[in-house]
Amino acid sequence: MDELLKQALLYDFYGELLTDHQKEIYEQFILEDLSLGEIARDAGISRQGVHDLVKRCDRTLQEYEEKLHLVSRFLTVKEQIHKIREILDQEPAEDISVLKSEIRKISDEILEEL
Amino acid sequence: MDELLKQALLYDFYGELLTDHQKEIYEQFILEDLSLGEIARDAGISRQGVHDLVKRCDRTLQEYEEKLHLVSRFLTVKEQIHKIREILDQEPAEDISVLKSEIRKISDEILEEL
Numbered sequence: 172m173d174e175l176l177k178q179a180l181l182y183d184f185y186g187e188l189l190t191d192h193q194k195e196i197y198e199q200f201i202l203e204d205l206s207l208g209e210i211a212r213d214a215g216i217s218r219q220g221v222h223d224l225v226k227r228c229d230r231t232l233q234e235y236e237e238k239l240h241l242v243s244r245f246l247t248v249k250e251q252i253h254k255i256r257e258i259l260d261q262e263p264a265e266d267i268s269v270l271k272s273e274i275r276k277i278s279d280e281i282l283e284e285l
Numbered sequence: 286m287d288e289l290l291k292q293a294l295l296y297d298f299y300g301e302l303l304t305d306h307q308k309e310i311y312e313q314f315i316l317e318d319l320s321l322g323e324i325a326r327d328a329g330i331s332r333q334g335v336h337d338l339v340k341r342c343d344r345t346l347q348e349y350e351e352k353l354h355l356v357s358r359f360l361t362v363k364e365q366i367h368k369i370r371e372i373l374d375q376e377p378a379e380d381i382s383v384l385k386s387e388i389r390k391i392s393d394e395i396l397e398e399l
Contacts, residue, residue: 187352238301241355248362249399252392255369259385259392267381271373274388278366278373285363 175201181232184242188235189228196221197228244284251281289315295346298356302349303342310335311342358398365395 172180178201186194196214199205200221207225211218236242258265258273265273286294292315300308310328313319314335321339325332350356372379372387379387 184355185353188349235302239299241298245358245399249396252395252399255388255392259389267384270381270384274369275373278369281366282363285359285366 178229178232180242181236182228184245185232185235185239189231193224193228193231196224200225247284248281251277251284292343292346294356295350296342298359299346299349299353303345307338307342307345310338314339361398362395365391365398 182197182201186197189197196210199210199213200207205213207218207221211221214221255274255277258270258277296311296315300311303311310324313324313327314321319327321332321335325335328335369388369391372384372391
């Protein structure tokens with residue numbers, strides 16, 4: 172997965188566990204795509220300081236995922252829902268009993284994940 | 286929701302953020318259903334100490350949920366999957382196009398949640 176997308180996803184799940192200061196800086200870097208220099212100027216800290224803070228946030232968010240695996244669980248469920256969508260979109264449509272049994276199977280897998 | 290079930294669910298999601306000592310005691314209380322007195326004897330601490338530790342773990346896990354809402358998101362998805370199952374189990378079966386459109390609608394709702 173693209174590094175920036177991964178960071179945004181981890182932030183979406185665990186961002187509230189960062190401090191307000193960390194959230195402010197990290198959001199500017201990850202979500203608003205400002206440069207380290209721009210963020211540093213606005214926050215009145217050094218470019219290196221911003222860099223270190225971003226790296227620390229990356230590590231913290233990654234550590235939450237290593238402990239909780241919730242992003243990974245959510246992504247698995249999301250993929251399975253997309254599989255259901257593909258089955259629904261098949262043309263020509265499956266026989267109704269085949270369709271039901273395929274969706275039932277995936278929904279079982281999702282419930283095991285939840 | 287039943288208090289013990291809620292505690293077990295929060296522990297399932299966020300338990301790894303507790304310390305090893307907290308996990309050990311909390312699991313004995315929540316999952317193994319030992320009494321405060323039994324846990325206190327095994328751990329060599331007071332009954333009050335066990336009580337305080339359990340209460341602190343309850344608060345900590347609850348605070349994670351207030352920040353992250355991940356249990357609530359998972360429960361919502363779970364309910365929606367059960368709705369899909371109900372549609373699949375309807376007898377007599379719906380017309381295939383109705384069935385597909387109903388499941389598509391719920392899967393859209395799930396994707397918004399993920």
